[in-house]
Amino acid sequence: MKTTITIALFFMAVVGLSELNAGTFVEEKGTFQVGAKPESEKTPEIYHLKKAILNYILKPKHQLPVSNVDVFVLTFPSLITTPFPENNMVYAEYYVPRNLKTFPATVVLDITGGDQSLSRTISSYLASRGIGCLFVQMAYYGPRRPPDSKVRLLSPDIKHTLKAIQQTVLDIRTAVAWLEQRNDVDKTRIGITGTSLGSMIGALSAEMEPSVTKVVVLLGGGGLIEGYYDHPQALIVRKAFELFGGTKKQLVDLLAPVDPLTHAENLKSKQLLQIAGRNDVIVPPVMAQALWEKSGKQQIQWYDCGHYTAAFYFFDA
Numbered sequence: 001m002k003t004t005i006t007i008a009l010f011f012m013a014v015v016g017l018s019e020l021n022a023g024t025f026v027e028e029k030g031t032f033q034v035g036a037k038p039e040s041e042k043t044p045e046i047y048h049l050k051k052a053i054l055n056y057i058l059k060p061k062h063q064l065p066v067s068n069v070d071v072f073v074l075t076f077p078s079l080i081t082t083p084f085p086e087n088n089m090v091y092a093e094y095y096v097p098r099n100l101k102t103f104p105a106t107v108v109l110d111i112t113g114g115d116q117s118l119s120r121t122i123s124s125y126l127a128s129r130g131i132g133c134l135f136v137q138m139a140y141y142g143p144r145r146p147p148d149s150k151v152r153l154l155s156p157d158i159k160h161t162l163k164a165i166q167q168t169v170l171d172i173r174t175a176v177a178w179l180e181q182r183n184d185v186d187k188t189r190i191g192i193t194g195t196s197l198g199s200m201i202g203a204l205s206a207e208m209e210p211s212v213t214k215v216v217v218l219l220g221g222g223g224l225i226e227g228y229y230d231h232p233q234a235l236i237v238r239k240a241f242e243l244f245g246g247t248k249k250q251l252v253d254l255l256a257p258v259d260p261l262t263h264a265e266n267l268k269s270k271q272l273l274q275i276a277g278r279n280d281v282i283v284p285p286v287m288a289q290a291l292w293e294k295s296g297k298q299q300i301q302w303y304d305c306g307h308y309t310a311a312f313y314f315f316d317a
Helices: 002-015 117-127 158-180 197-208 224-228 232-243 248-258 264-269 285-294 309-313
Strands: 028-034 052-064 069-077 089-097 103-109 132-136 185-195 214-218 271-277 299-303
Touching: 028 158, 069 117, 069 158, 089 117, 089 158, 103 117, 103 158, 103 197, 103 214, 117 132, 117 185, 132 158, 158 185, 158 197, 158 248, 185 197, 197 214, 197 264, 224 248, 224 285, 264 285, 271 285, 271 309, 285 299
Parallel strands: 103 132, 103 185, 185 214, 214 271, 271 299
Antiparallel strands: 028 052, 052 069, 069 089, 089 132
């Protein structure tokens, strides 16, 4: 937490973060189409976008005058319906560089249990340098989390987690479709940038979305079972699974659809950058190495740091 606050304050000082009255913005309402393009044979059916025309609302939030960035709040309905109305609406923040007719854009995804400050800081920083950012709230994150509820994206209930990840991937693909239909976005340069959990779901989403050409994996990887089966943080889930007769092989098969390693070869056609920590105990180095190898041994930068101290290297990377 202290690391996140420190790096956020540092970035804020660099880009000049300050809020202004949002009255100078114009609210935008419209529709966009999803599922119009044929699905790739490399995309499993559970991640196919069904054809739909969705309504969206883009509301002004604040301006970052020193960095010449305008920030909006985007909402559109999720293609997946859950028992929780709050989770059925996708929320995102759109960071728009000023004075550019067109610009590349990236979806930004948050960390596990994040307070969103890191992703907002990354979005502000990139937008100040001419890259539009769409910070998408994953399933059960932020305003998508039901009030007074303990429901989360990650849960000891494996079936719930699988469904929540599927929903998040479809939401991200829908967000990419929205970006593609913006006049200000360069449709040939759309990427995904994620940190920690967000990087793994981001890699998975990029594998399923042909329109994504660039992927940044900050402190992520693949090979969930090899990385976490004996990990202390996964002990509760593992014991509960084994209590009902589950085996390691069954768990491998169960998690294969959400493991970035399963379809990592789909990343070979994209530009991939990985940032990894040699001393990371949250996402073990073996997971970053596995994703790097299966995705074509593209660019990876290793730092002598852990999971939380890696934030100090993001600016340098």
